[in-house]
Amino acid sequence: MALFVGLMxxxxxxxxxxxxxxxxxxxxxxxxxxxxxxMPESLHERLLQLCQAERVAFxxxxxxxxxxxxxxxxxVLQLLEAKGIAAEQVTAIGSHGQTIxxxxxxxxxxxxxxxxxxNPSLLAELTGCQVVADFxxxxxxxxxxxxxxxPAFHEALFxxxxxxxxxxxxxxxxxxxxxxxxxxxVAVIGFDTGPANALLDAWHARHRGGxxxxxxxxxASGQVDEALLERLLSEPFFxxxxxxxxxxxxxxxxxxxxxxxxKENPVDVQATLAELTATSVALGIEMAREITAAPAxxxxxxxxxxxxxxxxxxxxxxxxxxxxxxxxxxxxxPADWLEAGAFAWLAWRRLEGLPGNLPSVTGAAGPRxxxxxxxx
Numbered sequence: 001m002a003l004f005v006g007l008m009x010x011x012x013x014x015x016x017x018x019x020x021x022x023x024x025x026x027x028x029x030x031x032x033x034x035x036x037x038x039m040p041e042s043l044h045e046r047l048l049q050l051c052q053a054e055r056v057a058f059x060x061x062x063x064x065x066x067x068x069x070x071x072x073x074x075x076v077l078q079l080l081e082a083k084g085i086a087a088e089q090v091t092a093i094g095s096h097g098q099t100i101x102x103x104x105x106x107x108x109x110x111x112x113x114x115x116x117x118x119n120p121s122l123l124a125e126l127t128g129c130q131v132v133a134d135f136x137x138x139x140x141x142x143x144x145x146x147x148x149x150x151p152a153f154h155e156a157l158f159x160x161x162x163x164x165x166x167x168x169x170x171x172x173x174x175x176x177x178x179x180x181x182x183x184x185x186v187a188v189i190g191f192d193t194g195p196a197n198a199l200l201d202a203w204h205a206r207h208r209g210g211x212x213x214x215x216x217x218x219x220a221s222g223q224v225d226e227a228l229l230e231r232l233l234s235e236p237f238f239x240x241x242x243x244x245x246x247x248x249x250x251x252x253x254x255x256x257x258x259x260x261x262x263k264e265n266p267v268d269v270q271a272t273l274a275e276l277t278a279t280s281v282a283l284g285i286e287m288a289r290e291i292t293a294a295p296a297x298x299x300x301x302x303x304x305x306x307x308x309x310x311x312x313x314x315x316x317x318x319x320x321x322x323x324x325x326x327x328x329x330x331x332x333x334p335a336d337w338l339e340a341g342a343f344a345w346l347a348w349r350r351l352e353g354l355p356g357n358l359p360s361v362t363g364a365a366g367p368r369x370x371x372x373x374x375x376x
Contacts, residue, residue, distance in 0.1 A: 002091040003032075005079065005129070006344030007072050009098045011172025011247060012197045012305055013047050014211060015039045018075040019340035020083060023348045028157055034337050035079035043067050044211075047117075050100050051248045061117070068098050069119040073126035087128035087376070094347030094371075095120055095133040096339075102247040104145040114146045120374040131374040132347035138371070139357045144364030147245035151177040151190035151361045153342035158301060158331060159188075166285065166297045166323065168316075169339065170306025172198035173246060174281055177361075178288040178297070186292050187360035191242035193284035195251040196277050196306050202253050203273060207266040216311025222271030231259045232276050238283060242291070243363035277306075278315035285320070296322035303328045307335035346370060 006019045020033040039047075046064045050056060076093060080086070097118030106112045120133035136146035154167040154177040167177040177190035197212065204213040213219055235255075237246055260269070288294065300323050306312055307328070317325055328335045349356045355367030 002348065003085065003089055004091055004344035004347050005076055005093045006340040006342065006347070007075065007093060007095045008340040008343055009039070009068070009072075009096065010304070010339065011099060012201060012212075013039055013044050013051075013098075013172070014305070016072055016075040017337065017340040018072075018079045019337050019344055020079055020085070021341050021344035023345060025352075029153075029341060029345050029348075031333055031337060031341055033079060033083050034334075034340070035075055035082065036336075037071055037075040037078070039071070043071065047098060047100070050117075052252060065117045065119055066122070068117050069122045070126065073123055076123075076127045076129065090129045092130040092132050092347045092351060092373075093123065093127065094135075094343035094345070094350075095123060095131055096135065096343045097133060099247060101249050102147065102245060103249060104140065104147070104245055112140055114140055120372070124374045124376050128376050130376050132350045132371040133374065134372045135343070135346055135356060135370040138368050139362050139364045142357075142364040142366065142368050144357060144359065144362030145243045145245045146362065148175040148177075148190050148192060148361065149346065149357065149370070150175065150339060150342045151188055152356060152358045153338070153345050154190070155179060155188050155358070156345065157333060157338075163299070164294050164297045166300040168281060168300055168302050169304040170196045170277075170302060170309070170312065171304040171339070172196060172201075172248070173251070174277060174306070175245075176281065176284050176288065178285075178292060178294065180292065180294065186294070188358055189242060189288055189291060190358070190361040191284065192245045194238055194246065194277065194280035195273075196304075196312075198248060199251060199253070199256060199273050200270065200277070203256070203266070203270055206253070207270075212305075213270065213309075216274060216309040218267060219270040219274040220311040220314075222265070222267035222269075224275045225264060225268050225272045228259060228264065228269070228272050229275055229279070232256075232272070233279065238280050241287065243361065274309075274312050274315060277312060278319050281316060282319040299324050299326040301326050301328050301331070303333075303335040303338040305336065
């Protein structure tokens, strides 16, 4: 058995998740301990500005990366101290970094790119642990979308004999994994379905303050604006076949503002954004079923911060009457910790020389070993 720490900071920019995971080749990964560090408000604002900036000063980029990497190191050291584990007992840290921009189709005539702020050299220096980082660009170099990467981990955890299942990560953006039965020759597929918490959080912050709509209570008190929903769903991304991935470079408040007519009640816009997430997920599931000729899935496993949004889960249940929503905790993995766990597992794959991507998900030319290794 080997110990790995997975680090994840998603597009919601709310903090660092650190997961201590026990891994070997003979059994599913096992979550041993977790620790979360909230993103300081000043760093949250700096990262959000970088995500939306047309021009960036190198000094500002370096400063944000340094602060972010030091926060990651603090999360790791606090996790290890709480468990009484020395750095030497950890085989490696798997660090995702903080996505600033993701452009798998490139811009204009430029090349495809994905940018994650991360300083694995500093992380190794501060923690005394080996670090595996920069997971996405190898898949991108092979012609893939570089995202989502979690479906391979979902397969390792949740794929079962005789069952079609869905895993839905509701972070800043929603990404979907369709898992065929273990005995099936149908390939696992997965892709981003559209915005989730990113727009909900931003609209809530603009009109009510705070970083998020607790339990989706504000959205639940509004009425869906059907005309607005139709305009939002006209976005070509929602109808593009996979592989596909997205981020704040497409879905942001200015994008939303371009679809408003100026007289909408803010609470109704929040309700409409929640319905947009649920509807786009349902459209994605329908698309995945058409591609694979799959029946209705027996279960959908929600994870990520949106798995605590009661209003959003209720909307999803109404769109998917034939599919049970099953908590990931029923499988031994709390909803908040799957993505951090995924990067611990991807670090293990890298050190074992095993591929970390699924070409059926990302569209890469083939399986690739992901990530670079940084010595302590």
